[in-house]
Amino acid sequence: xxMSQKMTKDLEYYMSQPYTIELTPDxxxxxxxxxxxxxxxxxxxxxxxxxLDMIEDAKQAWLSTALELGIPIPEPEPLTRSKSA
Numbered sequence: 001x002x003m004s005q006k007m008t009k010d011l012e013y014y015m016s017q018p019y020t021i022e023l024t025p026d027x028x029x030x031x032x033x034x035x036x037x038x039x040x041x042x043x044x045x046x047x048x049x050x051x052l053d054m055i056e057d058a059k060q061a062w063l064s065t066a067l068e069l070g071i072p073i074p075e076p077e078p079l080t081r082s083k084s085a
Contacts (some may be wrong), residue, residue, distance in 0.1 A: 009073075010043050014063045019076050021055055023048060038062050 024032045026044065031051035034042035041062040045051030066073050 011063055011067060013061070014067075014073055014075075015060060017076055019059065021052070023051060033058075035059055035062075037076060 004038045019035045019037055022034050022044060023052045025048075026032055030044045030046060031048050032042065033045045033051040033055040035055065035058075038059065041055075041058050043051065043054040063073060065071070
C-alpha cells in the first residue's frame with residue numbers, strides 16, 4: 001500500500017484486533033462470553049467452544065453497528081513483544 005494512501009479502519013481491521021474475551025461458566029451448564037472493551041458485547045453458548053463462536057458473531061454485529069452509526073470504537077492495547085538480541 002502506498003504511503004500516501006489513507007488507511008481506513010473498517011470492519012476487517014477491527015475484527016482482526018486482539019480483543020480480550022472473558023468466558024464464565026454458568027450454573028446452568030452454559031458459558032457466558034463477553035468482550036469488556038466493547039460495552040454490551042456479550043452472548044452465551046451451550047459449551048465453551050459454542051460461546052467462543054457466538055462471541056465472534058456478537059463482535060461482528062457490535063462493530064458493524066458502531067461503524068454504521070459513527071460510534072467511537074475502542075481498540076485493545078497493542079501487544080508488546082520483547083526483542084531478542
